[in-house]
């Protein structure tokens with residue numbers, strides 16, 4: 001399938017570059033360049049804790065209604081047609097990324113929201129997201145959704 005190849009190449013390269021660039025999380029260089037420095041400032045000893053994005057979604061940020069919200073579904077289908085359908089399907093079948101049917105059985109709503117809103121952070125830090133990258137051989141580009149748009153997508157995913 002032609003479209004898959006042309007999409008995967010630049011995305012795969014972008015991922016390699018991103019992972020080579022490293023991040024704020026690697027403590028190695030700082031330690032290596034400060035051997036027994038006298039009166040070392042306290043901050044050099046800071047532990048390498050992973051920082052979460054400021055607006056990282058928590059379980060308590062999401063309320064799922066008893067019924068599927070049809071307004072959100074209408075909104076989500078427009079976004080799906082415009083931005084997601086190239087790589088995702090509404091069945092269980094993989095396209096470039098995983099099919100969305102059944103995703104709610106495997107993931108929490110907040111994980112799904114963070115995957116949509118903080119894709120790069122998830123791919124760099126979340127083991128389940130990294131597993132998906134390995135399985136698909138592709139990194140999902142950031143989709144620049146608003147929180148409301150991502151919430152609508154979650155409604156569509158949970159309706160499948």
Ligand code: HEC
Pocket residue numbers: 007011079080083084085086087088096097098099103107112115116123129132133136138139140141143145153
């Ligand atoms: C260029 C292809 C591409 C596009 C466009 C894309 N995705 Fe993805 N998506 C992926 C890939 C590949 C994965 C697997 C994880 C990864 O590689 O980052 C993924 C994973 C996901 C997941 C997690 C699925 C699971 O099985 O847990 C969700 C949710 C998701 N995408 C939502 C979206 C939404 C919403 C859009 C549109 C706004 C979108 N994606 C657009 C490629 C894409």
